Structure formats: structure tokens, C-alpha cells
Amino acid sequence: MATDTKKEVKPAGKVKTFFKSPARITIFIAVIFFVLALVESLTGSTDISSPGTSGATLRFAIPLLMAGLGGLWAERAGVINIGLEGMMIVGTWTAAWFGYQHGPLMGFVAAAIFGLASGFFHAILTVKIGIDQAVSGLAINLIAAGGARYLSGVFFPPVGGDRTVSPPVDAFPTFTIPIIAPILEKIDAQDIFFISNLAGILHGLTKDLSLVTVALLLLVPLTSWILWRSKFGLRMRFSGENPVAAESLGINVYRIRYIAISISGMLASLGGAYLALVASSVYREGQTAGRGFIGLATVIFGNWKPSGVFAGSILFGFTDALRVRQSESVMSLILVAGIIAMLLSIYYSISRKWKPGAISAALALVAWWIHQRVDVIPQEFVTVFPNFATLIVLTFLAQRLTPPAMAGMPYRRGSE
Amino acid sequence: MKKDKVFWATVAPLAAVLSALLLVSIILSLQGANPIEIFQVMISYGFDPRNLVSELNQTVAYYLAGVAAAIGFKMLLFNIGIDGQYRMGAFFGAVVGAAVSLPPVLHVLLIVITAMLAGGLWASIAGYLKVRRGVSEVISNIMLNFIAAAIIAFLLGEDLLGILPEGSQNVQTRPIPLSGQLPTFKMFNGEVYSFLFVAILVGVAYWIMLNKTVFGFNLRATGLSFRAARSSGVNAPGMIFVTTVLSGAIAGLVGLGTLLSDTYSYSMAFPSGFAFTGLSLALLGRNHPVGIFFAAFLWSFLERSAPVLEYEGVPPEIVIVMQGTIVLAIVIAYEVVARINLRQQQRAVGRVNVELVSDKEVK
Numbered sequence: 001m002a003t004d005t006k007k008e009v010k011p012a013g014k015v016k017t018f019f020k021s022p023a024r025i026t027i028f029i030a031v032i033f034f035v036l037a038l039v040e041s042l043t044g045s046t047d048i049s050s051p052g053t054s055g056a057t058l059r060f061a062i063p064l065l066m067a068g069l070g071g072l073w074a075e076r077a078g079v080i081n082i083g084l085e086g087m088m089i090v091g092t093w094t095a096a097w098f099g100y101q102h103g104p105l106m107g108f109v110a111a112a113i114f115g116l117a118s119g120f121f122h123a124i125l126t127v128k129i130g131i132d133q134a135v136s137g138l139a140i141n142l143i144a145a146g147g148a149r150y151l152s153g154v155f156f157p158p159v160g161g162d163r164t165v166s167p168p169v170d171a172f173p174t175f176t177i178p179i180i181a182p183i184l185e186k187i188d189a190q191d192i193f194f195i196s197n198l199a200g201i202l203h204g205l206t207k208d209l210s211l212v213t214v215a216l217l218l219l220v221p222l223t224s225w226i227l228w229r230s231k232f233g234l235r236m237r238f239s240g241e242n243p244v245a246a247e248s249l250g251i252n253v254y255r256i257r258y259i260a261i262s263i264s265g266m267l268a269s270l271g272g273a274y275l276a277l278v279a280s281s282v283y284r285e286g287q288t289a290g291r292g293f294i295g296l297a298t299v300i301f302g303n304w305k306p307s308g309v310f311a312g313s314i315l316f317g318f319t320d321a322l323r324v325r326q327s328e329s330v331m332s333l334i335l336v337a338g339i340i341a342m343l344l345s346i347y348y349s350i351s352r353k354w355k356p357g358a359i360s361a362a363l364a365l366v367a368w369w370i371h372q373r374v375d376v377i378p379q380e381f382v383t384v385f386p387n388f389a390t391l392i393v394l395t396f397l398a399q400r401l402t403p404p405a406m407a408g409m410p411y412r413r414g415s416e
Numbered sequence: 417m418k419k420d421k422v423f424w425a426t427v428a429p430l431a432a433v434l435s436a437l438l439l440v441s442i443i444l445s446l447q448g449a450n451p452i453e454i455f456q457v458m459i460s461y462g463f464d465p466r467n468l469v470s471e472l473n474q475t476v477a478y479y480l481a482g483v484a485a486a487i488g489f490k491m492l493l494f495n496i497g498i499d500g501q502y503r504m505g506a507f508f509g510a511v512v513g514a515a516v517s518l519p520p521v522l523h524v525l526l527i528v529i530t531a532m533l534a535g536g537l538w539a540s541i542a543g544y545l546k547v548r549r550g551v552s553e554v555i556s557n558i559m560l561n562f563i564a565a566a567i568i569a570f571l572l573g574e575d576l577l578g579i580l581p582e583g584s585q586n587v588q589t590r591p592i593p594l595s596g597q598l599p600t601f602k603m604f605n606g607e608v609y610s611f612l613f614v615a616i617l618v619g620v621a622y623w624i625m626l627n628k629t630v631f632g633f634n635l636r637a638t639g640l641s642f643r644a645a646r647s648s649g650v651n652a653p654g655m656i657f658v659t660t661v662l663s664g665a666i667a668g669l670v671g672l673g674t675l676l677s678d679t680y681s682y683s684m685a686f687p688s689g690f691a692f693t694g695l696s697l698a699l700l701g702r703n704h705p706v707g708i709f710f711a712a713f714l715w716s717f718l719e720r721s722a723p724v725l726e727y728e729g730v731p732p733e734i735v736i737v738m739q740g741t742i743v744l745a746i747v748i749a750y751e752v753v754a755r756i757n758l759r760q761q762q763r764a765v766g767r768v769n770v771e772l773v774s775d776k777e778v779k
């Protein structure tokens with residue numbers, strides 16, 4: 001047995017307790033926005049807090065969020081799902097095809113069903129047969145990618161699509177929250193320091209909302225509730241932490257994992273359906289563009305918690321939105337990050353934590369240097385920011401992460 | 417026991433390929449095509465001498481990716497980073513090769529060494545994270561693949577290391593001069609990369625390293641049991657690191673056949689997806705140098721004969737589905753066989769125990 005790679009869980013550090021208190025998080029976010037407002041009024045570029053950016057952030061974040069939640073469900077139950085990318089492809093294709101045939105709602109339903117099936121397939125392979133979880137996931141990615149391209153070639157050309165693009169699907173209706181959104185728009189136009197910036201962001205989040213977006217966002221608190229408040233969630237986390245002990249207490253680990261991985265596939269597939277039906281209105285080859293893997297990254301980034309996955313996908317969705325919109329705003333963002341790092345270093349120095357203080361100070365200097373010396377951050381680097389950030393988190397904060405102890409380990413019923 | 421092993425090592429892959437063929441036949445029949453006819457067309461197209469040559473050239477790259485994956489597998493390492501390592505190797509090989517002028521043989525040697533170094537160094541990041549930080553090599557390598565692609569896309573920018581040749585849309589590195597190019601040799605009326613011999617050499621070296629050296633023994637020992645190897649004096653974490661780097665160095669060679677004998681420069685047109693291909697081939701070939709060769713040939717055969725399906729009204733991507741199915745089938749077959757073997761062993765042990773107990777009672 002490969003139990004020697006099991007990580008020791010260390011007690012949480014000071015930073016973690018800092019971020020645990022809701023009041024402090026609010027203060028922290030307020031400080032971020034304040035610095036943002038300051039930078040925007042100094043540099044004159046208002047793109048970061050424009051309603052367009054926040055709206056785009058939400059649109060880019062939802063697919064990552066769904067993939068991340070999918071990864072979370074599987075890993076909490078003890079199985080790593082590298083097939084998220086493939087399951088997203090399943091979602092994009094089925095949503096577009098059934099959406100074209102029977103309307104967008106049926107597209108979503110079909111994506112959910114086929115996603116569930118693809119997750120169930122991963123469960124059979126990894127739980128029942130017990131093959132390597134990474135091999136199974138990667139094979140699913142390959143088969144889904146090849147299968148979608150094959151089926152596109154067969155089904156789409158006769159109905160007016162292309163070999164790589166489906167015919168367009170009807171759009172979902174969108175709505176703008178009444179009263180609040182117009183007020184926010186007015187405040188945004190007023191150009192008041194800080195308040196207008198905030199209103200701009202909120203305005204983007206309240207106008208042209210799709211009902212699907214709201215419904216999918218609700219899955220975050222729902223997942224949280226299931227994992228920490230329900231009997232099933234307790235058993236699920238137990239199967240991920242210690243399946244042998246769970247089995248000895250009469251929990252059917254296999255069944256729990258079957259359910260969890262199937263739901264994982266469904267969530268990832270819904271993320272794909274969102275890409276095809278809400279973020280655009282067609283299936284396009286390569287539409288998922290590695291988002292399944294970024295979803296995997298948000299799970300790590302979010303420390304295997306629904307709220308963390310949410311924060312991670314918003315952050316990565318934000319960089320995605322900036323990449324598409326304009327790269328100058330990346331520069332002001334770096335300035336924002338630098339100022340925040342400086343404030344953090346002051347905070348740490350006051351509370352006499354010299355090491356994190358020095359690290360934040362160094363980060364602030366690096367940000368300042370980049371802002372002074374570099375004209376434009378190459379788009380390639382903005383694209384891989386999620387991957388890079390995850391690698392950094394794994395390198396420097398690995399001790400603070402608390403992954404499910406047995407995620408990725410093979411488990412056979414009755415074996416030690 | 418030995419006979420059993422050989423039997424399963426040949427039957428299991430064949431069964432996997434057959435079951436994949438069966439699945440694809442069903443899909444094709446559903447589409448309304450005649451599977452037998454389709455397979456016949458593929459075979460006659462794939463064994464056409466002209467296509468055989470391009471398949472052989474493709475096999476060179478796939479074979480190296482397979483060996484790189486197999487080295488990792490022997491250590492229970494899942495080197496999904498072959499993609500990034502291959503890119504690093506090919507790119508820096510191309511850049512260094514174009515920047516210097518050396519006598520013919522030395523020049524090629526320098527490119528090969530640079531590529532291995534670049535691939536190995538890139539892999540060493542994942543190795544370090546695994547050994548020192550306990551980070552799963554699967555996750556770190558997936559992230560590193562994306563980062564490698566981005567770094568190279570950035571370095572290929574026109575004001576950095578890339579040039580835009582006239583009449584072309586593809587940015588590429590400066591071409592490698594004649595002294596750094598490898599000749600091709602004639603076979604089946606086509607040009608086969610002489611990098612083929614390097615691939616064969618790598619295969620032989622891999623086998624010798626694994627079976628005839630202390631290093632290979634330690635490697636296999638650590639792969640079989642980390643703890644047992646460590647307590648018998650093997651520096652097991654060190655072995656994991658070295659193996660990762662070695663696997664990355666071989667992965668760095670993957671793109672060199674094309675680079676040294678065909679394009680002479682690196683461009684974004686270099687294919688991706690070598691990581692999963694390499695892992696598949698190592699699984700299919702059971703980490704054996706000869707097995708990997710047959711698997712690599714099968715893969716390039718399938719890929720090179722796929723375009724002909726277009727004329728039969730079948731989207732050629734069906735081949736990708738077939739490859740994925742083969743991998744799944746082979747892994748399932750190994751798992752099932754391993755379980756049967758385990759059960760037989762347990763039964764045998766149980767019988768011996770019963771006999772021992774009854775012997776004692778008689779006495």
C-alpha cells in the first residue's frame with residue numbers, strides 16, 4: 001500500500017484564522033476595493049470596475065466553478081477526477097445538440113443526464129474495477145474529445161452546422177434586477193470615488209442575468225450544506241478521509257463514491273452546457289480549452305471547500321475576463337496587488353510576524369518593478385495565471401492545505 | 417509462472433485491441449457504414465509504402481514518449497508532464513542549434529544534449545515538488561504543461577527568439593544550419609529519419625539500465641516498495657527525483673526526429689498530446705522496450721491511416737475513440753488478471769497452510 005505519501009495535517013496557521021472571521025474578510029475585501037478605486041482614479045483606466053468586466057467575470061467563472069465543484073465532490077469522496085475536461089466536453093456537445101433539437105432547457109437536462117452517465121462511467125472504472133484514477137480520467141478526456149469530434153462530423157453538417165461547430169441554439173432569456181440595477185447604474189455614472197467603482201461592479205452583476213447563472217450559483221451553498229450539514233455529506237467526507245474506518249462503521253463506501261462521482265460528472269457537464277448555451281450559443285470544437293483542468297486547480301486553490309472553490313473560480317474567471325477585454329487593465333491590477341502586498345507587510349510587521357512580512361514586502365517590490373519596467377504583460381502569461389497560481393500555492397502553502405487524506409488512493413473493500 | 421506472464425503480456429493487449437475494434441464496429445454500423453470495408457480501406461492505405469514511411473517517422477516520436485513514460489511507471493510515477501518536457505526540449509534544442517556553428521557530428525550532439533537537459537530540468541520542478549513538498553506529480557505536471565506552452569509561445573514572439581519566414585503565417589525559430597541537421601535514409605521509396613537509430617539506442621539503454629545495473633535495480637525496488645527500498649539503504653526520495661529527471665530528459669528527445677530531419681526549426685505547429693500517448697503506449701507495451709515499439713507503431717498506424725476515412729464518409733476522429741478504448745481495455749484487463757493471480761496465490765498459500773496444520777496434527 002502507498003500510504004507513506006499520506007500527508008500529515010498540521011494545525012492551521014495564523015493566516016488561516018485571519019481569513020476565517022467573516023468580519024475580517026469583509027474588511028479585507030473592502031480594502032481591496034478601496035485600493036482598486038484609488039488606483040483607478042490615479043491611472044484613469046476604469047475598465048476593472050466597469051460593469052462589463054464584472055459581468056464577463058461571472059460568465060467566465062461559472063464554468064470553472066462547476067468544474068471545480070465537480071472536482072470537489074469526487075475528491076471529497078476519495079476519488080480524483082481528472083476526467084473533468086472530458087465531462088465538460090460531454091456537456092457542451094449534448095447541450096448544443098439537444099438544445100438545437102428541443103430548446104435550451106432540454107439541452108441543459110440532456111447535459112445533466114449525460115454528465116451523470118459519464119461520471120458513473122468513471123465510478124465503475126475506478127471504484128468497481130479499481131483501475132488507476134488518473135488513467136481512467138485521462139482516457140475519458142481522450143474518448144470524450146474524440147467522440148465529440150466524431151459525432152459533430154456525423155450529426156452537424158446535415159442540419160446546417162459545420163464539422164466543428166453546431167447550428168446556433170436559441171438563447172436563454174436574461175433579466176435585469178429591477179430598481180436595484182438602474183440605481184447602481186446611476187451611481188456608477190456619478191463618478192464618486194470608491195462608491196461609483198463599487199456600484200459599477202455590482203451593476204455588472206445585476207444586469208442581463210441569466211436564470212441559469214443564478215441557479216448554478218446556488219449550488220455552492222447547496223454543496224456546502226450537503227457536505228457539512230447532512231448525513232450523506234458526513235459519510236462522503238468519511239469515505240474520502242478514511243474508507244477503511246468508514247466501512248467498518250457500516251458505511252457503504254462504494255455506493256457513496258458511485259453517487260458522488262456521478263454528481264461530479266453532472267456538475268462538470270453542466271459547466272460545459274453553460275459554455276455552449278449561456279456564454280455562447282453554439283458548440284464549438286475546443287470550446288472547453290482546458291477549463292476542466294483549471295477547475296481541478298480551483299479545488300486545490302480553494303482548499304477543498306465549496307466557498308474556496310467559488311473564490312478561486314471568481315479569481316480565475318476574472319483573469320480570463322481581463323485577458324479577453326484588454327491587457328492594460330492587467331497592469332493596474334498588478335499595481336493593486338502590489339499596494340495590497342505592501343499593506344499586508346505593514347500589518348505583519350506591526351504584529352511582529354517578520355517572515356510573512358518580508359515575503360509580502362518582496363512581493364510588493366516585484367509588483368512595483370513590473371509596473372515600472374514592463375509595458376504590457378504578454379497574453380500567454382495571463383492565460384496560465386490559474387495554473388501558475390496553483391503551483392505556487394502547492395509549493396509554498398502545501399502545509400496549510402487540508403486535502404481529503406485518501407483522495408486518489410486505490411481502495412478495495414476488505415483490503416487494508 | 418514465467419510462461420503465464422508471457423502469455424498474459426501478449427494476450428491482454430490483443431484482447432484490448434480486439435474489444436476496441438468491436439466497439440468501433442458497433443459505432444460504425446450505427447452510423448450506417450460497413451465496418452469490415454472501413455477496416456480494409458484503412459489497412460490497405462496504412463500499409464501503402466509511402467504511408468509506412470511517415471508512420472515509421474511518427475513511431476520514432478511516440479516510441480520515445482512511451483519509453484519516457486515507462487521509466488516513470490517503473491517508479492510508480494505518472495509522468496503526465498511529457499508534453500511540457502518535449503516542448504522544452506524541442507524548443508531549446510532548436511534555439512541552441514540555430515545559434516551555434518560547429519562541425520557536423522558535434523553540432524547534432526549539442527542539440528541532443530540541450531534537448532535532454534531542457535526536458536530534464538523542466539521535469540525536475542515536478543520532481544522537487546514531489547520529493548520535498550509532497551505534491552502529487554499528476555497535478556503539478558498538468559499545471560507545468562500549460563505553463564511550458566505559455567513560456568514557449570511567449571519566447572517565440574517575433575522580437576524575442578522567433579522569426580516570421582516570408583510567405584508564412586507561422587512564427588518559428590531560426591533554422592538549424594546544415595551541420596546540425598540529421599540525414600534521412602531511403603526505405604520503401606521514402607525518407608526515414610535517422611533519429612530512428614537514436615530511438616532504438618534509447619530503447620536498448622533503457623532495457624540495460626533497468627535490468628543490468630545497480631541503478632535500475634534500485635529503481636525497480638523503490639517502485640515496488642518505497643519503504644523496503646529505503647530500509648535496505650536505497651536513497652528512495654533521491655531515486656524518485658533522479659527518475660523524474662531521467663524521464664523528462666528522454667521526453668525532451670521526442671520532437672527531435674522532426675526537428676533534425678524535417679522542419680529544422682521549432683514552430684507552434686509542433687503537435688501536442690504526447691503525454692497521454694506516451695503513458696498509453698507504456699501501458700499497452702507493459703513498459704517493455706519491444707512492447708512499446710509495437711504499441712507506438714499501432715498508434716501511428718491508426719493516426720496516419722485515419723484521413724482516408726474521410727472519403728468513406730466517416731469522421732476520422734473515430735480513431736481517437738478507438739485509442740482511448742484500447743487504453744481503458746488494456747488497463748481493465750491487467751487489473752482483472754492481477755486480481756485473479758492474487759486470488760490464486762492466496763488459495764495456494766491457504767492450501768499449504770492447511771497441509772502444514774494437518775501434518776502437525778498427524779505427528
